[in-house]
Amino acid sequence: MLLRHTPETNTEKTALTVNPAKTCQPVGAMYAALGIHNCLPHSHGSQGCCAYHRSALTRHYKDPIMATTSSFTEGASVFGGQANLMESIHNIFTIYSPDIIAVHTTCLSEVIGDDLKQIINKAAAEGKIPAGKRVIHTNTPSFKGSHVTGFANMTQSMVQYLSESTGKKTGRINVIPGFVEPSDMEEIKRIAAEMGVKTVVFPDTSGVVNSPLEGKFRMYPKGGTVVEDIISAGDSTATLALGRLASLPAAKLLDTKCKVPLFPLDLPIGLRATDAFVDQLRKTAGVSVPESIMVERGQVVDVLTDMHQYFYRKTAALVGDPDHLVSLVQFLTDLDMKITSVVTGTPGGPKFEKAVRACTGDETFVKSGAGADMFLFHQLVKQRKPDLIFGNTYAKYIARDEDIPLIRIGFPIYDRVGHQYFPIVGYRGALRLLEKILTALLDRQDRDAPEESFELVM
């Protein structure tokens, strides 16, 4: 037993987090920054943070993750990080020549209270930012929120620093895709293109953290939203914000700053959430849904009805990020599965709990924020023995100890590939999810069946 010290009965903990179901803001900010074309993310603090975040993202994407750090030592911690950031900006533009540097703070620079806006202005005034180049920043104190909050904050800062309204509308629709995989961002763009809708999707990490091997290292791969598009987001017709936690803050700011109306939606994971996304896209852009999309949708419904007996009344426990969980829970309950417990370390607030309960009812255990860790999740799994677990790679220890199949969803996934390349959003994503779930359930049935009832056709 790998987690043999975890008892079955719930234990009250108020100060100790054991096996967290979240991580800190800056890693989310770094990931979001990678979704701008020709952008170098910069971590303002001591270099360990940057090393950890780059390692985590590298292990998850199995691709280069470039980011710099202010490399604070004891002196900078006492006297402030201004000198380090000024020197960083100068070195970065001289050596790596990005179009834009996206700075995020760390615990350290937050506690000493570095005023990033002021430092960036000073760097500009002293000519350390070459003409046509930009430096933006966001505040990501690690003692608040989680990696999801960090992603949301950096995305909001893109709007704050870049988006402008010129009064001349472009007729495009902004889509803020949320903290999802590059494959998911790609799929969102594909669906919009298939429907003939012109969009600005940001941030967009597709082509950045799942880039091809071509025999040449590119510091700035071909993907990412170009700065001009983020600027012009202020002239778009509307904004679709996918996921309340990751995308709403940026969408709201676009509304306040540039008067672009917003439509909050769930992440388009599963049938109903994708329907809502497609429908909103249709209405907002004034287009009709093409036959090709209808075919994709029909195929999902087809598999769902063909295999319904395998989903019906199966139970699942989920741990992950709130935006994902809300949509996943909806999809699984639509399949007539039962949800035993839902846990996220990210503070999701009462709205999160309400959204989950709207699908599951009161029997499901739901907890987010303080005290919601994987230790608790494991205890719930022990008590309620679900048929499936949904979670990131760390859940594999629970899955092994309790002998329950794990569907890998979320961040980080260190031990499998696929998330970079195959979406879970949209109808095709729903199909992939169905395949993953069925494979897990049917493999289990095959493994456990007595010989006389071992089935060839299932």
Added chain:
Amino acid sequence: MTIKTDKEPAMRADREADLAEVRKEILDKYPVKVARRRAKQIVVNKVAPDGTVPEILSNTRTIPGILTMRGCAYAGCKGVVLGPTRDILQITHGPIGCGFYSWLTRRNQTRPERSEDQNFMTYAMSTDMQEEEIIFGGEKKLKKAIEEAIELFHPKAIGIFSTCPVGLIGDDIHAVAREMEEKYPDVNIFGFSCEGYKGVSQSAGHHIANNKVFTEVVGQLETPKEGRFRLNILGEYNIGGDAFEIERITDKCGLTLHSTFSGNSVYDEFASAHTADLNVLMCHRSINYMAEMMEKRYGIPWLKINFIGANATAKSLRKIAAYFDDQGLKDAVEKVISEEMEEVEKVRLEVRQRCEGKLAMLFVGGSRAHHYQELFAEIGMKTISAGYEFGHRDDYEGRKVIPSIVMDADTRNIEELTVGPDAERYRPRKGPEELEDLRDKGAVFSEYEGMMAEMDENTLVIDDLNHHEMEVLIERYKPDVFCAGIKEKYVIQKAGIPLKQLHSYDYSGPYAGFRGAVNFYREIDRMVNSHIFRFVKAPWQENPELSGSYGWNE
């Protein structure tokens, strides 16, 4: 039996490049201030007949804004040194990130003897500090967290690890540790002030870890293990099961491994480590402090050994046998070496045919960039450039330069313990005459040669390599394999060159000892001779010119 690794020309003719020119190309891109500093950290290797090598600047601050390979003091302390210990419960005091990122990612394997033994390796514990603790202080929450941890897990020891904000807001983790120890006298509770901003790299964290483990743990238990030849291995962290292989070999030789600092280790072994008769040092960078302090306080001599490479393993075993100076042990060691070398030789000669003359570059950690050159040499591969991520001058130039290392502010901030002989327990393991006699026979105590003395002339030694320099190196030399860590892996591979991670072994291993050598030979053979990188260019890219061909011509 020893493997022959003949000296050959340092580089293949078609890949030879003017080192001075490469150096210039690297430096030209930098702002003047950066170039001036980096120039002292990029050295063309020369070894004088008396073994003297050029001076290299190292263990110096990372340049702000540079794409660095380095981590922080917390990573060195909690991740590297204490991480591999399975029954010391470790609480990260700080916001959630640090605890999360150091959770299982170091890949330290451990093997409890019985299934009911304590093993906290799979747990990450943190106080997950929130804004209010940053404002009002986090000591109260830390105390509560310790109480909860004791109630749930009943550990015999708890280590507390400080993260950056803890140092800034002034939480006194050591006072909390003392107070909680009074409340729970059966639990040894101690804190590590390993805030990430301390020092210039992970190296600061190693020193902080050593100090605390020495003052709070070593010497707490008087329970020597049975055995005639008892030793501790320092600086072996059981990545990929290396310590398991080393234990297999030492057992086979009849040696008693008292404790490993800290691969596959337990608290009780640390606590009684001072009862052993010899310390051998594997990664000297991370733990030479411990060897020195144990010698001063308890009288245990130390030897530098290296179990990476078949030759190196054989040589190290002989060194240990020579120290104990027992004919039976010496015979046993020779027997083990000749038995084990049979399989090693078979694979080595086969692999060497395919790897001879190929080029390697190594930029890793503290001692690995040095040790792994042995393994490459055994299959005829050349290391044309190497350096450490967090080494000090003695790692490059040899321990003899320590007195001439200039103390800077960042190093001065790391506590240096003054250690003297223990009033009751100081016991020199060898008398002065015995030591002299051993020295006459060639034993070398308290000493290690640096990397440069053992590297070929006209190779490039680079301290604290960064991304830009790495790109220039691969562009100019096109090595057959590059060794570094996860952050570098895919950068290099996008250029079509395989990268071997030497921090995690790419989830393979072990590479230490004899069986480890065999694993490594096969692994490198796979990497440098595999077909996969031949697919980087599509056929139409290899021959882009168009020529007409019509069906009816054929």
